[in-house]
Amino acid sequence: MASDIPVLEIRNLHAGIDDTPILRGIELEIPAGEIHAIMGRNGSGKTTTANIIMGHPDFEVTDGGVQLDGENLLDMEPWERARAGVFLSFQYPQAVPGLQVGNFLRKSVAAIRGEDEAKGAEFRKKLKDSMTELDIDRSFLGRYVNDGFSGGEKKRFEILQLMLLQPKLAILDETDSGLDIDGIRTVAKGINAAVRGTDSGALIITHYSRILEHVQPDRVHVLIKGRIVKSGGPELALELEERGYEWLEEAEKSA
Amino acid sequence: MVGRSGKIRLIEKGMVRNMAAKEAREAVGEYKAGWHDPENATIRFDFGLSEQVVRDISALKNEPDWMTEIRVKAFHHFENRPMPTWGNMSMLEEIDFDSICYYLRSSDATEKDWEDVPENIRDTFDKLGIPEAEQKWLSGVTAQYESEAVYHSIREDLEQQGVIFLDMDSGLKEYPELVKKWFCSVVPFQDNKFSALNTAVWSGGSFIYVPKGVHVEMPVQAYFRINAKNMGQFERTLIIADEGSSIHYVEGCTAPTYSTDSLHSAVVELIALPGAHIRYSTVQNWSANVYNLVTKRGIAHENAKIEWVDGNIGSKLTMKYPAVILKGEGSHAEVISVAYSGKGQHQDAGAKIHHLASNTTSKILSKSISKDGGRGSYRGMVSVSPKAENCKLNVVCDALILDDGSRSDTYPTMEVANPSARCEHEASVSKVSDEQVFYLMSRGHSEEEALAMIVNGFFEPFTRELPMEYAVELNKLMALEMEGSIG
Helix, strand or coil, rough: CCCCCCCCCEEEEEEEECCEEEEEEEEEEEEECCEEEECCCCCCHHHHHHHHCCCCCCCEEEEEEEEEEEEEEECCHHHHHHHHHEEEECCCCCCCCCCCCCHHHHHHHHHHHHHHHCCCHHHHHHHHHHHHHHCCCCCHHCCCCCCCCCHHHHHHHHHHHHHHHHHEEEECCCCCCCEEEEEEEEHHHHHHHHHHCCCCCCEEEEECCHHHCCCCCCCCEEEEEEEEEEECCHHHHHHHHHHHCHHHHHHHHHC | CCCHHHHHCCCCCCCCCCCCHHHHHHHHHCCCCCCCCCCCCCCCCCCCCCHHHHHHHHHHHCCCCHHHHHHHHHHHHHHHHHCCCCCCCCHHCCCHHCCCCCCCCCCCCCEECCCCHHHHHHHHHHCCCCCHHHHHHHCCEEECCCEEEEEEEECHHHCHHHHHHHHHHHHHHHCCHHHHHHHHCCCCHHHHHHHHHHHHHHCCEEEEEECCCCCCCCEEEEEECCCCCCCCEECEEEEEEEEEEEEEEEEEEEECCCCCEEEEEEEEEEEECCCEEEEEEEEEEEECEEEEEEEEEEECCCCEEEECCCCCCCCCEECCCEEEEEECCCCEEHHHEEECCCCEEEEEEEEEECCCCCEEEEEEEEEEEEECCEEEEEEEEEEEEECCCCCCCEEEEEEEEEECCCCEEEEEEEEECCCEEEEEEEEEECCCCCHHHHHHHHHCCCHHHHHHHHHHHHHHHHHHCCCCHHHHHCCCHHHHHHCCCCC
8 A cells, every 4th residue: 555644643742641741742753664663761751652652541642643544543542542553562561360361362353353353264373373483382372461471471472462463553662671582583573574564564662772683673763851852774773872872862952 | 330221231140141132121220130020929928027927937838847846946046146246237237127028939839841830930030041041051950939949850860860959848848858867967057147047937949969979960050039029038958969979059149129128048058978079159149139148058078079169249248158167087178259349239258167177178269359339358267176187278368459449358267276287378459450451451452341351350260160151151240240330
C-alpha cells in the first residue's frame, strides 16, 4: 500500500503526570515499513512516550496530537488502540497468575484480529512457527502469563505476542534489557519479521545501541528532557555509543 | 454492581442456557436465577416453630419414633442455644425465626419419571436445565424444590452395583437401619444452633451409600432451590462410602429473588470408611437475601480421603466451614474453597480439620474476592492431637480486593499438640493493580474483560478441581459479576 500517511505521527506532544510535565513538544513521524529508535538516558521521557501512545491512564496529555494511520489515538481507550493496531512490548510485563499463556494468546488474537483468526489450523501453525522462531518450548503454553518467568522469557513472550498480533505499530520499550546476546538476536529476528516488508512501523526505545546492531533502524532520535533534540540515521546510535549524551545535553542547554 | 439492566443473564450453575433471551429477560431480572413460580404448596405449615410443628413434620412423613425424638430434642436444644458470637453477629440477629415457614411441600410424591412432575415445577427445573444436564453427563440427579425432592433418578448401572442414591426421606423409609446408624454421627445436633435447627426440621437432602470397592466414575448431582418467600430450606445429606469405594457428589443451589430474607441451613455428613474417597463439590449462588448457614463435616477412617470443593458466590451471609475429622491413620483431607462477596454480602467461610491419628495429611486452599463493599473472611481451624504423630498440614489463604470499600479478614487458628507435625501456612492479600489491568488492556481487552481475566486466574486453582462444565460456567458467572464494575 503506497500511502503518504505515516503509520505514526506525533505533533507537538506535551504530557505529564500529576501536573509535572514530562514531554515537552515531541515531534515524530514513522512512515510505513520503517523502524525508528528513540534513545535517551533514564528519565528523559522514553517510557512515558510509549505509555502515552498506548493510553496509560496515569498520564495526561496537555497539548499536541498522536495519530495512527491518520486516525486520532488520544480519544481512544487502551484496548481500542490495541484493536486499532498499536502494540506495546512492555519493559516490565505484568504477571497474571492463573491465566494460561495459550488461552491468553487465543483471546488476545480474537480481540484484536477477530475470532476467526484465533482458531483453526492456520492459527495453530502460526503459533507453532513463531514459538520455534523464538526458541520457546511448547510447555510454555500451559504456564501462567509472566508468572515466574525469567527476564529473558518475559521478553520472548512479548515478541511472541507481537508476531501473533501483527500490529500496525510496534513499540518496543527496553526490549533488550535483561536479555543475553542470543536472546537479543532471537528477539531482533522476531521484530524484523514483524515489520520488514510490511506496512507496519516500529519504534524501538532503548538506552543502549546493542539491539540496534541486530535491528537496523531507519532513523534514530535522541530524547532529552522530553524533547527530541537530534535525529539521524543509524550512525547516530554509534556516535552516542562513543560520545555519550553530554555533548547533546550541553548543546540543548546553550540552545 | 451485579445485574445491570438490559443485560441478559442466562448462566445459572451452568444450566440456564435453553431460555429464549426475551423470556430470560422478563423472568430473571437482576438475579440470574431470580424468577419464581406462583407458590403451589400442597401442605404448608404456619410460620414459626414449636415442638408441635416439629412433631407434625415428623408425623406427616410417617417417621419412626427415634427420628421424632431426635427432632424434638434438637428443637429444644435450638431454642436454648444462643446465637454464635462470631461470624457476622449483627446480620445473624436480623434473622426472624418466627417469620419463617419450616415445611412446605409442593408435590405429593417423589417422581421417578420427569413427565410426572407437576408442570410448573418442571418449568422451573427446565429453566435450570436439569434433565438436559442429566442426559448429558450426570450419573444421577436429585432435584429438591422447596422441602421435598420431586424428581430423582439414578443410572441403572449404578443401581446394579448396589449404589443407593435417594432423597433423604426415602432413604429413611427404605434403609432405616443404615440411617439410624449414621445420622447425627458426624454432626450431632448439639454441635451448633443451626445444626440443631436442621435436625429438628430437616426435609429432603440426599442419602447415598456406595458399597465396598465400587467406584462411581461420574459425578452425581443434586439441585436445591428455594421458591417461596420466607422459606427455610433445611436439607440433610448423608453420604457413606464403604471400604475402598469412591464417589464425587456435586451440589448446586439457587433461589429466586424476594424482598424478604430466606434461611438455608443444611447439614451434610460424610463417612469415608477405610480406603474410601469422597469428593463433595458445591457451587452455591443463592440470591442476595439468603442466609446460608451450613454445617458440613466428614469423618475419614484409615487411609480414606475426603475433599470439599466449595464455591460461594451468592447469599447475604454465608457461614460455612467444611470440616474433616481425620480419625484413621494415613487419612487425608482437602478443603478448596472460593468466596465472592459483592455488595451487601458477607462470606464468612473457611475450613476445619482435626488430625486425630498419625500420618494424616491435610491441605486447605482458600480464595476470596471482595468487591463493591463486600466482605470476605477466612476462618480456619486446624488441630493436631497429642497422639497423632507425623502429621502434615498445609494452609494457603489468598484474598483479592477489587476496590477500596471492600474488606477481607483472616482468622486462622492452628492448635498443634504434637511436635512431630509439619505445618505450613501462607496467607496473602492483594489488590488488582492498575498496571496489571493496563497490560491486559494493551492486548485488546476491555477493562471489564481484564478484571474478569485476573479474577478467573485467581480462582483457577479452584476451577481446576471442578467438573469441566462447572468450571466453564463459574468463569462465565464471574465474568458477569465483573460487568459494570468499572467506574
